[in-house]
Amino acid sequence: MQAARCPTDELSLTNCVVASEKDFKSGQLSIKTTPTQKFVFTVKTHSSVVPGTIAFSLPQRKWAGLSLNQDVEVSVYNFDPSRQYVGTMTLEIDFLQKKSVDSNPYDSDKMAIEFIQFFSAQAFSMGQQFVFSYCDKLFALLIKDIEAMDPSILRGEQSSSKKRKIEIGLLHGNSQVIFEKSESSSLNLIGKAKTRGSRQSIINPDWNFERMGIGGLDKEFSDIFRRAFASRVFPPDIVEQMGCKHVKGILLFGPPGCGKTLMARQIGKMLNAREPKVVNGPEILNKYVGESEANIRKLFADAEEEQKRLGANSGLHIIIFDEIDAICKQRGSMAGSTGVHDTVVNQLLSKIDGVDQLNNILVIGMTNRPDLIDDALLRPGRLEVKMEIGLPDETGRVQILNIHTAKMSQANMLAKDVDIKELAVETKNYSGAELEGLVRAAQSTAMNCHIKATTQVEVDTEKAQMLQVSRSDFMASLNNDIKPAFGSNQEDYSSYIMNGIVKWSNGVSDILGDGDLLVQQTKNSERTPLVTVLLEGKSYTQTLLTLYNFFIAYRSPNKLLLCLLACITINCKQNHFTRLLVFTLQGRKLLILGTTSRKDVLQEMGMLDSFSTTIHIPNISRGEHLMEALELLGGFQEEERATIAKQVKGQTVWLGIKKLQMLIEMSLQMPLEYRVNKFLALLREEGALGSNKHVAI
Structure with missing residues (x-):
């Protein structure tokens, strides 16, 4: 037969080839255009078609590579109902002509119903191109995928879970149609039967922490993903049914150098989203009236335009604010200022969660000072996911x-x-x-x-x-x-335990045992996350417990005074001291160790009740304990220790371990024959030997 032009525009929209009643009545035809290439179409008849010819629409001729008057081999094609009925067909859709483009939403569910009604019992092939009329608009369709229907469905039985791809299929009333808009299309689809593309993960499949240069932040990434991206990965129709709104903001806070900026930048690479916009907080501010607010609006302009044009199909726009505390300080906190910071905060709040809400944005803020940020910005619906990026373990x-x-x-x-x-x-x-x-x-x-x-x-x-x-x-x-x-480095910490823990009696072992219990309690107990311990004893007693796997911050009296002065200054100037403590200590497991040699002073000040428990650190009070300490500390030879033991036997001893270390080192500087006498003389000078005013404990 010879290829001819479709006789009417109406018939060209049916996706059927048209023949004379003398040649064919109805059914499906196999059209062989070359010895190796054939196509399957459903046939309709029309009186104007000349017998011996078969008419094709322009999309059909383009797809099959046909020219007018070309000879083709035509035969009847019979479908196998058990293997070739369409179960699911995925169609790529776009406007047929650019002049007909609009931003109106098209309900893909209604579109699928009309499509099945119009094209039911027709043959379709993988890669086929045709035209579909819906709501007085012409759409170009391309078949991307065909899955066979399980024949058990036609028998009214339960379907198996196996899916089978087919090249040619017959559309059926029970078939499912999924519309997927083309990549460059501005078509706005809504409904369940829309775009499989939106069901693909927004996470890039080839990303990993090491290639991105991120280490030690596995848990933080997991928590951010759970809170901020789970709803974006789920199928959109389920999210719509739940009435779920996407998280729009994340606040990353923590010490400098711990990876906040790195994490924010890599989140943009991890996602199938628009290129992130990265802006330093101070860059927003401008000396001219209204320009700072205009800079905020410019950051959201692309997201607004795309949401108006594409609706739910808009891509994700990421805006990263480094040093966000520079522009989002507490409103009203800067006395005598021009109020620029307040209006910038107002503008940012209106863009994230204002009257015209954007659902295609993710704002990531980073700061070292979360206590300075306005409370309104941190509530749910804004920067609601607050994640601390701390020191790595x-x-x-x-x-x-x-x-x-x-x-x-x-x-x-x-x-x-x-x-x-x-x-x-x-x-x-x-x-x-x-x-x-x-x-x-x-x-x-x-x-x-x-x-x-x-x-x-x-x-x-x-x-x-x-x-x-x-x-x-x-x-x-x-x-x-x-x-x-931050904290105390290993070298500083080691300097405090230079001579180790000297277990000069069972009492020292008991104290260390109690200390270990308190450490384990802090780590494991959910009912006492804050444990405060006061170690009290006379000056120069050994008061340091060994802590493992803890962030250790050691504060001597002079450092502690500076900390208190800084806190008082903050409290007087900005009234943020309480907020700072809340951000710093919220959700922490904290063990505070305090030491004192004046328990009576703390008693008078009413501070003893502030500690969960008190541990008494005793002095060396017996001669045998002194000799045990001398042996553990070393320095004196065995004969020297024997001489010292004779001198202290029966004597009252009252000495702290740190003072003992100092006296030993002073004595060891003397010539060998004078060391013992020097040590005993120093003991007496310090009042640690032979004094009856002390009672052994």
Whole structure:
């Protein structure tokens, strides 16, 4: 038969080929255009079609590659109902002509019903292109996927879960149609039968923490995903049925250098979203009236335009505010100011959660001072997900160090004696930025060994080819270059326990046992997350308990005074002291250890009741305990200790362990024959030996 032009516009919209009644009555035809290529169409008849010809619409001719008057081989095609009925068909849809584009919503559920009614009992093939008329609009359709219907459904039985792809299928009244708008389309689809594309995960399938340079933040990412992105991953129709609203804002807060900015930037890469807009808080402010507010509006302009144009199909727009506390301070807190900060906060609130709400935005704010931010910005519906990005634990430090040493390791430039786990243990209280700085410092130390500094600076290129960063480079940088800004670094903490814990009696062991119980209580108990302990005893007693896996901040009296003065200043100037404490301590497990040699003063001040419990640290009060301490501390020889034991036997002793350490060291500076006499003389001078005014406890 010869290919001809479709006789009417109405018939061209039916997706059927048209033949003469003399040739065919109805059914499906197989059209073979070349020896290897054939197409299946449903046939209709029309009186104007010349016998021996078969008429095709323009979309059909384009899809099949047909030209007018071309000879084609035509035969009847019979469908197998058990294998070739359409179960689900996915169609890519767009406006047929650009001039007919509009932003009106089109209900895909109603569209699917009309499509099935109009095209029922018709043959369709993968990749087929045709035209569909709906609501007086012409739409171009492309078949993207066809799944076969389970024949048990036609028998009224329960369907199996297996899905089978087919190339050619016959549309049935029980078929399901899914519309998927093309990537460049501005078509606004609503309803359940819309766009499988929106059901795809918004998470990029090829992302991972290490390639993004993120370490130690697995839990934080998990929590952010649960709160902020779970609703965006779920099928849109289910979210619509639940009446669920997406989270629009996240606040990342914590110490500098812990990865807030890095995490915010990587969230943008992790998501299938528009390129994030990153702005530093101070950049928003402008000296001209109204310009600061205009800068806020510009940030949201693209999201507003796209939501008006695409509605629920709009992509996610991410806006990142670094140092958000610079523009979102408490309204009314800046006396004598022009009020610019207040109006900026008002403008930001109206854009995030105002009258014309945007559902296609995610605002990420970052700050070191969450206590300064206006309360209204932190309520649900705005920056409702508040996530602290704190110092990494040991596992996190291992991840971070592995990330920053990965290239060296791959290039065989990391010496075999470098133990990442050892470095993680030694870098307690280090932030992610400080760990990166440690790696850089170690690299600089290693490279410096290959630099010749004579009359000019030169590099020994032959040795440089053999460059390796060793453990000694890391340790040198750890001891000399990079120190943690928060808590107490390991070196400082070690200086406080330089001589270890001297267990000169069973009482010391009991005290340490009680201390360990308090540590475990703080870690494990949900009913007492805050434990306060007062260690009291006479001056120079040993009062330090050993803490493991804790963030340790040691405060001597002078440092504590500075902290109190800072808190008083904040309290007087801005009245944010309470807010600062709430943000700092909320949800924490906190163990506070206080020491004093004047319990009576605390009693008079009424402060003893502020502590959960009090532990008494006794002095050395018996001669045998003194001798036990001398043996543990070392320094004196066995003969010297025997002489001292004879002198203190039966004597009253009253001495703190730290004072004892000092007297031993002073005595050891004397010649050998005078050391014992010097030690005994010092004991008597200190009133620690032979005095009856003390009662042994």
